[in-house]
Amino acid sequence: MSEPRRFWGTEAASGLAMISPTAIFAILLLAAPLATTLLYSVFTDGYLVVDPTFTVENYTKAWSSPVMQSIMARSLMVSMLVTAATVILAYPVAYFVSFNVAQDKKGLWLFLITIPFWTSYVIRVFMWNVMLGRTGVINSALIGVGVIETPFDLSFSVQAMVVTLAHAYAPFAILPIYVALEKIDRSLLEAGQDLGETRWTTFLRVTLPLSMSGVVAAVLIVFIPVIGDYVTPELVGGGKFPMIANVIETQMLKADNKPLGSAIAASAMLLVAMVSLVFIFMNRRYLRATK
Amino acid sequence: MKIPALRIYTIAYLVFLYTPIVILPIFAFNNATVIAFPLRGFTTEWFVAVWNDAELRGALINSLIVAASTSVLATTFGVFAARASTRYSFPGKAPMMGLIMLPMVLPEMILAMALLVVLLSLGIKLSLFTVILGHVLVCTPFSVAILSSAFQSLDKSLEEAAYDLGEGPVSTFRLVILPLVLPGIISSLLITFTISLDEFIISNFLKSGEELLSTYIYSKLRFPKYVPNIMALGTILVVISITLLTLAEYFRRRGLAKTGAKDSGGFV
Numbered sequence: 068m069s070e071p072r073r074f075w076g077t078e079a080a081s082g083l084a085m086i087s088p089t090a091i092f093a094i095l096l097l098a099a100p101l102a103t104t105l106l107y108s109v110f111t112d113g114y115l116v117v118d119p120t121f122t123v124e125n126y127t128k129a130w131s132s133p134v135m136q137s138i139m140a141r142s143l144m145v146s147m148l149v150t151a152a153t154v155i156l157a158y159p160v161a162y163f164v165s166f167n168v169a170q171d172k173k174g175l176w177l178f179l180i181t182i183p184f185w186t187s188y189v190i191r192v193f194m195w196n197v198m199l200g201r202t203g204v205i206n207s208a209l210i211g212v213g214v215i216e217t218p219f220d221l222s223f224s225v226q227a228m229v230v231t232l233a234h235a236y237a238p239f240a241i242l243p244i245y246v247a248l249e250k251i252d253r254s255l256l257e258a259g260q261d262l263g264e265t266r267w268t269t270f271l272r273v274t275l276p277l278s279m280s281g282v283v284a285a286v287l288i289v290f291i292p293v294i295g296d297y298v299t300p301e302l303v304g305g306g307k308f309p310m311i312a313n314v315i316e317t318q319m320l321k322a323d324n325k326p327l328g329s330a331i332a333a334s335a336m337l338l339v340a341m342v343s344l345v346f347i348f349m350n351r352r353y354l355r356a357t358k
Numbered sequence: 359m360k361i362p363a364l365r366i367y368t369i370a371y372l373v374f375l376y377t378p379i380v381i382l383p384i385f386a387f388n389n390a391t392v393i394a395f396p397l398r399g400f401t402t403e404w405f406v407a408v409w410n411d412a413e414l415r416g417a418l419i420n421s422l423i424v425a426a427s428t429s430v431l432a433t434t435f436g437v438f439a440a441r442a443s444t445r446y447s448f449p450g451k452a453p454m455m456g457l458i459m460l461p462m463v464l465p466e467m468i469l470a471m472a473l474l475v476v477l478l479s480l481g482i483k484l485s486l487f488t489v490i491l492g493h494v495l496v497c498t499p500f501s502v503a504i505l506s507s508a509f510q511s512l513d514k515s516l517e518e519a520a521y522d523l524g525e526g527p528v529s530t531f532r533l534v535i536l537p538l539v540l541p542g543i544i545s546s547l548l549i550t551f552t553i554s555l556d557e558f559i560i561s562n563f564l565k566s567g568e569e570l571l572s573t574y575i576y577s578k579l580r581f582p583k584y585v586p587n588i589m590a591l592g593t594i595l596v597v598i599s600i601t602l603l604t605l606a607e608y609f610r611r612r613g614l615a616k617t618g619a620k621d622s623g624g625f626v
Contacts, residue, residue, distance in 0.1 A: 182600060
């Protein structure tokens with residue numbers, strides 16, 4: 068990516084030259100494919116080929132079919148449950164690391180929290196299948212110790228999918244909340260308590276509102292990948308509870324209907340964008356305040 | 359102000375996070391094909407089976423080729439983007455950086471399908487190369503995130519001093535900037551290598567016949583007979599991942615210490 072010599076020296080030109088290799092790569096392999104997907108979604112499916120005749124039929128099919136509606140509803144429900152569970156369970160952990168851990172130990176705690184996240188995703192998901200099954204690790208351990216007599220059965224269920232995903236995306240929720248908590252000026256908390264607030268009311272009226280930007284980031288960063296998860300519905304749900312990613316695969320490859328698959332993918336992106344925007348709008352007060 | 363309840367809760371949470379990877383080695387050494395308590399006895403049989411699995415060896419070699427290529431390419435792209443975004447202001451910076459970072463929040467299935475559609479319509483045959491392209495796309499944002507903090511903590515006056523002493527932009531980069539951000543680069547190489555090694559969705563849809571580690575594991579999960587081998591293989595992979603991450607964390611901290619920045623915590 069050589070830039071004509073006369074441009075050297077101006078900051079804008081240097082910056083553009085510097086970013087161009089990465090930006091061109093992203094335009095070719097990300098922007099162009101996403102644009103193609105959008106284009107395909109308004110094309111007609113022909114036999115073995117995609118017929119470039121404009122149609123909105125793919126979208127009507129994707130939104131009006133009861134099967135698709137139930138899959139979209141399930142995907143939304145699972146990802147909302149997972150997001151709520153992950154963020155609520157993660158907040159106290161982020162709070163503990165930010166407020167109760169000595170400065171020089173914080174890095175170590177964050178490292179400990181992120182390690183499980185970096186180990187093989189497929190194996191981690193499969194482990195929950197092994198653990199939650201009727202004859203699985205948890206049941207056999209609980210029966211062996213004598214805590215329960217009849218095994219619970221969570222194999223191939225939506226509940227097991229929620230547990231697995233909440234485990235898989237835990238660090239995604241902890242880190243943004245932690246970053247927001249770290250930015251809070253500690254003297255504000257002292258001021259709150261000097262003015263007669265208890266520790267709990269200080270938390271509710273000072274710490275929580277100031278950390279909401281982190282909570283919003285955590286919600287989005289968990290919600291978006293979870294709604295597009297493919298492996299967990301296959302392995303832990305046993306293929307009985309498909310989510311959006313699974314139907315996209317079915318339409319794109321098994322049914323070879325690329326326009327319909329593209330329309331579902333585009334609808335999924337639209338759904339995610341809408342939910343995210345509504346959520347950001349609901350929390351705009353905190354986002355503005357902490358900027 | 360110490361609240362013991364919070365500490366207990368956090369430790370319980372860590373136990374939840376670590377349960378799967380602690381269970382893994384327990385059953386990798388257990389002499390039974392069914393993954394359940396009580397344990398039957400110690401064996402290294404499954405590790406021997408993994409070692410002798412020729413198909414697995416092929417998948418491992420493919421994965422190593424992909425991971426090595428991906429980490430070098432993604433880190434190279436990461437250096438350009440991180441340097442551009444921390445050092446210069448230019449028109450279109452925010453949308454360009456947004457596009458580059460987008461794969462971090464886009465569901466991988468959508469990414470994989472969009473790429474697949476374009477590759478097929480251009481008549482490009484699927485191969486390890488197409489897997490590498492997809493992996494680079496996914497790994498670059500992580501590299502940019504790591505390297506941005508490395509470049510951010512650079513003191514601009516060091517660079518100006520080099521210019522004043524008569525160095526050009528290239529030699530300034532090589533002699534002054536590169537040594538200071540090198541730990542960040544090593545950290546980025548290790549992290550992107552780890553992500554690529556574990557990545558499943560893009561590997562699964564952009565590969566042709568040849569298996570990669572993650573797709574090979576996935577294809578074997580349906581067979582109960584093979585599950586103990588997966589436990590053994592998983593144990594090995596966990597050990598490798600933790601080793602790579604510990605190295606990455608070591609280099610990241612060394613980099614921060616070198617440039618005198620305050621440790622702001624984790625990778626992401």
